[in-house]
Amino acid sequence: MTLMRSSLLLALVACATPEPVAPPEPAPAAKVSTAAKLFGNGIAAAVVTDAEKPLLDLGRALYYDPRLSLDDRYGVDGEPTSPGVGGQRGGRNSPSSLNAFAHIAQFWDGRAADVEAQAKGPVLNPIEMAMPNAAAVEQKLRAIPGYVELFAKAFPGERRAITYDNIAKAIGAFERKLSTPSRFDRYLGGAADALTADEVKGMETFVATGCTACHNGPLLGGDKYMKLGMVEPYETNDLGRYEVTKKDGDKYFFKVPSLRNVAKTGPYFHDGTVPTLEDAVTKMAKHQLGKTLSDEERTAIVTFLGALTGEVDAAYTAKPTLP
Numbered sequence: 001m002t003l004m005r006s007s008l009l010l011a012l013v014a015c016a017t018p019e020p021v022a023p024p025e026p027a028p029a030a031k032v033s034t035a036a037k038l039f040g041n042g043i044a045a046a047v048v049t050d051a052e053k054p055l056l057d058l059g060r061a062l063y064y065d066p067r068l069s070l071d072d073r074y075g076v077d078g079e080p081t082s083p084g085v086g087g088q089r090g091g092r093n094s095p096s097s098l099n100a101f102a103h104i105a106q107f108w109d110g111r112a113a114d115v116e117a118q119a120k121g122p123v124l125n126p127i128e129m130a131m132p133n134a135a136a137v138e139q140k141l142r143a144i145p146g147y148v149e150l151f152a153k154a155f156p157g158e159r160r161a162i163t164y165d166n167i168a169k170a171i172g173a174f175e176r177k178l179s180t181p182s183r184f185d186r187y188l189g190g191a192a193d194a195l196t197a198d199e200v201k202g203m204e205t206f207v208a209t210g211c212t213a214c215h216n217g218p219l220l221g222g223d224k225y226m227k228l229g230m231v232e233p234y235e236t237n238d239l240g241r242y243e244v245t246k247k248d249g250d251k252y253f254f255k256v257p258s259l260r261n262v263a264k265t266g267p268y269f270h271d272g273t274v275p276t277l278e279d280a281v282t283k284m285a286k287h288q289l290g291k292t293l294s295d296e297e298r299t300a301i302v303t304f305l306g307a308l309t310g311e312v313d314a315a316y317t318a319k320p321t322l323p
């Protein structure tokens with residue numbers, strides 16, 4: 001009896017309650033400022049002054065010179081792991097050099113402090129370039145007259161301009177201008193219509209799912225190390241950051257990659273085993289957050305990530321005639 005009466009009461013209450021109304025959608029401008037709290041106000045295109053040109057011209061030549069290696073295509077090689085001399089392969093997927101200058105450190109495990117230190121790495125890495133030592137690299141460049149001239153212009157007044165440090169400085173200087181502003185940056189800067197409604201929905205899904213616990217800030221990552229397999233373990237023999245620090249607590253920690261240009265930089269993850277962005281998003285939700293995404297959520301997130309593809313300055317990054 002009591003039960004009957006209370007359910008009757010519930011039914012009456014239900015009838016009396018007006019149709020539930022969805023909370024009002026925040027205004028587009030309010031959405032922009034919420035986003036700016038997580039991602040900042042956007043990244044800007046690099047500016048090149050006349051005074052910087054000689055150093056950047058040298059850096060560009062070195063960057064593209066197959067005799068030293070390093071490459072374009074959104075700053076990655078598109079291969080699961082990177083091919084090196086004699087077809088040997090290293091164990092990791094090559095990270096993009098675009099926007100990399102702004103990362104906490106270079107490579108998946110932060111092995112190199114900055115882009116200058118990173119530039120020194122591949123040249124001496126026996127698998128990638130097989131150069132025996134720094135002196136051999138310097139010697140090789142000193143024998144190329146065009147480089148003698150470029151180094152003299154880039155480092156005026158230095159008697160021995162062709163040094164390993166200067167090689168790294170020039171490549172680093174060139175990479176420090178590889179920023180790729182995108183429509184997302186115009187959005188963050190206040191142009192609410194720079195993203196489509198689907199992209200904004202995708203951004204909201206990205207935030208609501210919890211991806212921004214790690215992928216936040218202007219590069220949506222690139223600024224910290226986190227464990228891969230936070231909630232569900234990820235199968236890998238690579239100990240990540242531990243390889244650099246030898247601290248137990250760093251096992252399976254990797255640099256949270258920036259998601260700038262991520263639609264163009266597959267295959268994914270440090271091991272390059274994840275072929276598509278859809279797979280990468282699904283795996284992230286599962287391993288990092290213990291969540292299973294609906295098809296709709298996954299599509300929304302992938303759509304948003306597509307808006308992070310930036311413009312590479314074609315004139316700046318055009319491959320020069322090599323000396």
Ligand code: HEC
Nearest residue numbers: 211213214226230254256257268269270280281284285288
């Ligand atoms: C707990 C931190 C954390 C969270 C949360 C997280 N990620 Fe990641 N993400 C990482 C780390 C660390 C990697 C690098 C994995 C590796 O090295 O293999 C990564 C890699 C990725 C990659 C591959 C990028 C590349 O260049 O290979 C994508 C795409 C990605 N995350 C998207 C997402 C999305 C979408 C979400 C939300 C569903 C998310 N992440 C949640 C830490 C996180």
